[in-house]
Amino acid sequence: MRDTDVQAASPSNSGHRVHRAAAKNRHRSRRAAIRPRRLAWLVPILAVLASLALSYGAYQLAGYSWDQVVSYESPYTGIGGQVQAATAAPVQRTVVVLIDGLRDDASRLMPSISALRARGADVRLTIGQPSLSYPSWTAALTGAPQQISGVTTNWFEGPVAVETLFDSAAKAGRTIVVTGPDDLDAMFGVSVITPHVALTPWSETEYTSGWLVDETLRLDAEAGGADFVFVLLPDVDQAGHDFGGESDEYEATVANVDADLARLIDGLDDGATTFVVLPDHGHIATGGHGGWEDPVIHTFAAFAGPGVAHVSTDAELMDVAPTVAMLAGLPAPRQALGTAIDAVLENPDTDARAAEAERASAVTRDYIATVLPDAASPDGEGAIPASQLAAQREAADAERLEAERAQRLPVFIGIIAAVAALAVAIAVMSWRALIAALFGSAVAVAIYNGLFFLAHGLHWSLSAFNEEDLIQAFFNQRMLEAAIAALVGCLVAAVVYAGLRRELRGPQSGYLAGWLALGSATVLLAQAALVVQAGVFIWQWGPSVSWVLPDFRAAFKYDLDLIQLTALGAAALIGPVLTAIVGWLHPRARRFARSA
Numbered sequence: 284m285r286d287t288d289v290q291a292a293s294p295s296n297s298g299h300r301v302h303r304a305a306a307k308n309r310h311r312s313r314r315a316a317i318r319p320r321r322l323a324w325l326v327p328i329l330a331v332l333a334s335l336a337l338s339y340g341a342y343q344l345a346g347y348s349w350d351q352v353v354s355y356e357s358p359y360t361g362i363g364g365q366v367q368a369a370t371a372a373p374v375q376r377t378v379v380v381l382i383d384g385l386r387d388d389a390s391r392l393m394p395s396i397s398a399l400r401a402r403g404a405d406v407r408l409t410i411g412q413p414s415l416s417y418p419s420w421t422a423a424l425t426g427a428p429q430q431i432s433g434v435t436t437n438w439f440e441g442p443v444a445v446e447t448l449f450d451s452a453a454k455a456g457r458t459i460v461v462t463g464p465d466d467l468d469a470m471f472g473v474s475v476i477t478p479h480v481a482l483t484p485w486s487e488t489e490y491t492s493g494w495l496v497d498e499t500l501r502l503d504a505e506a507g508g509a510d511f512v513f514v515l516l517p518d519v520d521q522a523g524h525d526f527g528g529e530s531d532e533y534e535a536t537v538a539n540v541d542a543d544l545a546r547l548i549d550g551l552d553d554g555a556t557t558f559v560v561l562p563d564h565g566h567i568a569t570g571g572h573g574g575w576e577d578p579v580i581h582t583f584a585a586f587a588g589p590g591v592a593h594v595s596t597d598a599e600l601m602d603v604a605p606t607v608a609m610l611a612g613l614p615a616p617r618q619a620l621g622t623a624i625d626a627v628l629e630n631p632d633t634d635a636r637a638a639e640a641e642r643a644s645a646v647t648r649d650y651i652a653t654v655l656p657d658a659a660s661p662d663g664e665g666a667i668p669a670s671q672l673a674a675q676r677e678a679a680d681a682e683r684l685e686a687e688r689a690q691r692l693p694v695f696i697g698i699i700a701a702v703a704a705l706a707v708a709i710a711v712m713s714w715r716a717l718i719a720a721l722f723g724s725a726v727a728v729a730i731y732n733g734l735f736f737l738a739h740g741l742h743w744s745l746s747a748f749n750e751e752d753l754i755q756a757f758f759n760q761r762m763l764e765a766a767i768a769a770l771v772g773c774l775v776a777a778v779v780y781a782g783l784r785r786e787l788r789g790p791q792s793g794y795l796a797g798w799l800a801l802g803s804a805t806v807l808l809a810q811a812a813l814v815v816q817a818g819v820f821i822w823q824w825g826p827s828v829s830w831v832l833p834d835f836r837a838a839f840k841y842d843l844d845l846i847q848l849t850a851l852g853a854a855a856l857i858g859p860v861l862t863a864i865v866g867w868l869h870p871r872a873r874r875f876a877r878s879a
């Protein structure tokens with residue numbers, strides 16, 4: 284069998300004594316050798332260009348996909364339009380307190396919240412993704428999750444396009460008090476809705492909950508007893524970011540906020556006031572949120588006061604706003620996808636309850652009609668049972684996703700075919716090089732993931748970066764590690780290749796192009812593995828975000844895959860040099876060069 288290996292692909296003899304034995308035929312063979320020699324140089328050059336193209340494309344795609352999530356424009360802000368706004372019921376004074384970043388387990392140590400649970404409802408909540416503050420505040424105040432409200436990150440620039448409890452209360456002519464970070468104004472325009480507001484910039488250094496409680500009590504007195512009070516306390520979240528969700532400092536801040544919350548409840552409770560206390564999300568032990576970790580997404584809402592049943596139950600964050608509306612005697616916010624939590628309502632007005640069931644059903648029908656615009660309108664006019672609402676929406680999502688995935692499948696098959704063609708092309712040039720490059724790229728993948736999962740203890744989760752200003756450093760570190768892992772992979776590939784040859788001819792023996800190509804092939808195969816993984820995501824969710832938010836665990840992995848692909852562009856320039864150096868320094872290659 285003819286030797287078609289890396290070494291044979293570069294039968295150069297110029298300036299070397301390698302082919303002295305063939306000196307007799309030099310005249311004849313030199314002409315014949317020109318073409319293959321040039322072709323041999325073409326391989327590493329084309330491979331590096333391919334790597335750089337992949338790197339640049341991945342960089343562009345990473346920016347695009349990030350932007351697609353951050354700048355997502357919800358097509359659902361018009362849903363709920365046909366719903367007849369239920370006439371407001373008699374005023375039921377209601378106080379909603381949102382404690383940013385309060386973990387469920389920490390809330391169980393707060394006497395003020397325990398007292399509410401003891402006489403009211405203890406609701407275990409699940410929140411949506413991404414589990415960031417702006418999206419969760421919006422879900423709590425509107426009943427519209429991220430996909431509906433369009434608020435997907437904390438970079439959202441208000442005002443939100445869906446109706447809030449503030450809007451409902453204002454339309455019903457209620458007196459409203461709002462206190463908290465001034466983000467509430469940019470997001471929900473609260474100071475336009477009511478004159479009774481006290482807002483302060485989010486402080487990373489000062490404890491503000493005491494002042495906010497003072498202001499709430501003052502404004503409530505000024506309003507002569509407000510109908511609807513909303514307070515957002517930021518300090519627990521700040522402690523979570525600074526010290527972690529299981530730290531002593533976090534616990535100490537929770538205790539301070541507990542004392543202020545007790546003061547607030549004492550000051551506002553006239554025996555006829557309904558209280559609702561909930562967080563927007565929790566915190567991981569090391570601090571941070573945004574992802575899907577249990578202490579981040581499994582939160583709570585405590586309800587107490589007139590009309591609240593003594594119960595323990597489960598619900599979604601988006602069910603809170605319709606429940607609050609029902610308790611307060613307000614129409615639910617128009618786009619609320621959630622529905623009032625039946626178990627929490629004690630002896631409710633059956634008409635109001637029926638109206639809420641109709642409303643939630645109409646919103647779900649509008650949602651389905653937006654997801655599947657060509658489908659016949661969903662059957663029936665009456666109320667869909669609350670237990671069926673999510674299942675009907677999920678069925679519509681699944682139907683559209685299935686159709687879109689079928690359309691994208693050829694692209695994915697094309698990616699697989701291109702990767703297979705790459706492997707075949709390398710094998711045709713040198714099966715030893717293919718084995719060595721596969722080995723090297725596998726080592727690169729193992730090193731990168733070993734660092735990511737084992738050394739750093741990271742997951743595919745937005746909670747990985749605790750603060751927004753750490754995002755760039757996080758991605759830079761992943762890129763550096765991906766590049767280093769690939770370079771180690773190149774060294775391994777060179778050693779494996781040497782081990783596969785009986786007679787080892789190094790770059791000094793005229794095989795420089797082949798040794799460079801080995802490094803290029805290793806980086807290219809590592810990139811190919813990432814391209815396949817990114818291809819799976821694109822097949823599943825598509826490159827753009829227009830009607831459904833992707834699974835954010837998969838989306839985070841996709842972004843990381845693209846970031847690694849980008850970093851491997853640098854490895855594509857350095858890796859071939861490393862394989863050539865290994866070839867040059869390898870004892871057997873040196874021995875061959877001396878003996879030739």
Ligand SMILES: [Zn+2]
Nearest residue numbers: 384416520524
């Ligand atoms: Zn936070």
